[in-house]
Amino acid sequence: MLSSHPRLAVPPETRFLVPVYYKRRTFGDMRIAERRRALAEYIAGDRSTKFRELGIDKDDYIRQVVEGPGSLGSVIGTTFKMYSDRFGKPRWGDKRPSYVKQVDMLTRLFPDAQFIHLIRDGRDCVASLKEMPWYTLNSFHAISTWAEAIDAGKRLRRTMSEDSYYELRYEDLTDDPSTELKKLCHFLEEDYDPAMCSPREAASHAVPVHKVWHSNTHGEVTRARVGSWAKRLDSWEIRLAEQALGDRLEDHGYELSGAPKAAKEHMLKFQKTMQKRRGARMRKLMRDRINRLREQGPVPALLTSGQLALAGLPQQRAESELPQRVM
Known part of the structure; x- marks a missing residue:
């Protein structure tokens, strides 16, 4: 939907931003x-980065980075800028569900960034995660993932x-x-364009063909999956999800089904999973x-007028040629 806007470009998931940040030293x-x-x-060259899906010339990218x-943020941001330049658009963004828990890191890289948090019924999210060909964890981790995202959004x-x-609900959208x-x-300070309601054309370049789990993006906007958790989750998963996520679900306007309480062993395993994940996050933090005490160079990007202003640096090009903010 965002990529259907004439001024906004959001590429396929790149999967290099977070690893590069943590490998910066x-x-x-x-x-x-x-x-x-x-x-x-x-x-541009590592197979894990998905750079090839951006349709950017590798040599040109390396040249622009060197010049x-x-x-660090400028090297990373240049990939998104070049992607948006492919379509003649002045603003770019990136998307990954885990970013909601990494806003501090992202703000370090892109200090003028705006963040959009799309929230969906946690039970539907768990059902979808279970069906993803790349998801290798169990339902306890899937339920924990949604709880962590909602808690991060609250902060x-x-x-x-x-x-x-900015927050919005998938169901409302x-x-x-x-x-x-x-x-x-309005939040993005951009004019609304009706093309955003018909995103299937943008999906042809924003969603790689091999990502069959995103096939719905190539059609009309649909509500067919709203509430489908009732048929896609096992009864014990519904009971656990509603007991573990109940307050969070209701806080965001999602009604509970009234399912019985989860089995004690399931609730205990969920709590242990949450504790283990929390410990891993704290160690990484x-x-x-x-x-951060041993960084060898500056982190924030210096590619937009907003970034240059925050860094106290003069404009390097005419203001009209620079994106105002990162999305």
């Missing part, structure tokens, strides 16, 4: 051109400004796309805090 000081070249070659600003609502963080997209465009 390996690549060294981005103020050094050869260090930028090494990172650009990794992003561009010397910061973001409390700590971020109204012009930086599919029920009345034009109304919800008009409100979303502590490692990153230590790495």
Whole structure:
């Protein structure tokens, strides 16, 4: 839907932003051109990065990075800028469900970013995760994933400004796309375009063909999957999801089915899963805090007028040529 807007470009999931951030000390000081070249070659050449799905020329990307600003965010952001340039659009973004738990990291890279959190019924999310060919964890992890995302969103609502963080519900978006997209465009400070309600044309380049689990994006907006958890989840999963997520579901307007309480062993296993995941996050956070003390170069991107202003730097090009904000 966002990619159907004449000024917005959101590429397929790239899967390199987070790994690059956590490996930043390996690549060294981005103020050094050869260090930028090494990172650009990794992003463009490693099979795990999905760079090839962006339709960007590898050599041109490396050249622009070497000639561009010397910061980690600039090297990463250049990929998205070049993608948006393919379609003549001034604003770009990126999407991954896990980003809701990584906003601090993303804000370090793109200090002028705006964040959109699309929330869906947790039971439907669990059902969908179970069916994904790439998902290898169990239902306890799937339920934990939704709980973590909702808790992260609650913290973001409390700590971020109204012009930086926005929430909307999947069910509302599919029920009345034009109304919800008009409100979303107001948040983005962009004019609403009716083409956003017919995203199937943009899906041809924004959703790779091999991602068959996103096949619905190639058709009309549909509500066919809303509430489908009732048929897609086993009874014990429904009981566990509603007991574990009940308050969170109701806080976001989702009604509970009245299913009996979950079995004690299921609830205990869920709680242990949550604790284990929380411990892993805390250890990763502590490692990153230590790495921040040893960073070898600047992190924030210097590609938009907003980023340059926040860094206290002069405009490098005419303001009309620079995107105002990252989405």
